[in-house]
Amino acid sequence: MGFLSRLFGGKKETSTEEIQIVSRKPVGKFRVEKTFKILGKETLIGKVENGIIYPGYKLRGKEVAVIYKIEKERKTVDFAIDGDTVALILEGDLKAKPGEVLEIYQS
Template identity: 55%
Template sequence: MPFGFFRKTKKREDTNIASRKPVGRFRVEKSLKVFSRQVLIGEVIEGLIYPGYKVKGKSVSPIMKIERDHRRVDFAVAGDRVALMLEYEVPCEEGEELEIYQS
């Protein structure tokens, strides 16, 4: 199909964290819904974040895409203000710090 949002997605139960130690931290400034996906806007506090890594808060979700200044980027480093598009919703509040784990 030509549209990505019609594709089947994995079930939430399939999302596990492989690493024991977080590779980064992300501070949430705002949470939005875009095309039925959650987008977290905020700052990378420490570490390096790639698409495919997982965000852990009250639940876990893979990062599908990272954008900086409305442009897709391959990674984000400490100090970057970015938007993370997630596969699943992660309940979080403004100012909350989420851990980032390698897949």
């Protein structure tokens, strides 16, 4: 769809691209304690059970989502390690529930 069509009300493009996991072995696990929707993004609060988490990694439960940002004590951090309690802001809708353990995969 061209620029002018989008500008003047043509059909909106929708992304039907699914998130896929390429790596076969998970690099860690994350236990969900709470879930929120903040500004349309699913946010999970929980504890890193094992491994290391970076933004851009993928979480897998019933669905798959990409980690957009990691926050610890209300500050953005570059990564999270074993034992850290953090908030993960996601791209995509994982539909996780408290108590669920999610697998973490590299991008």
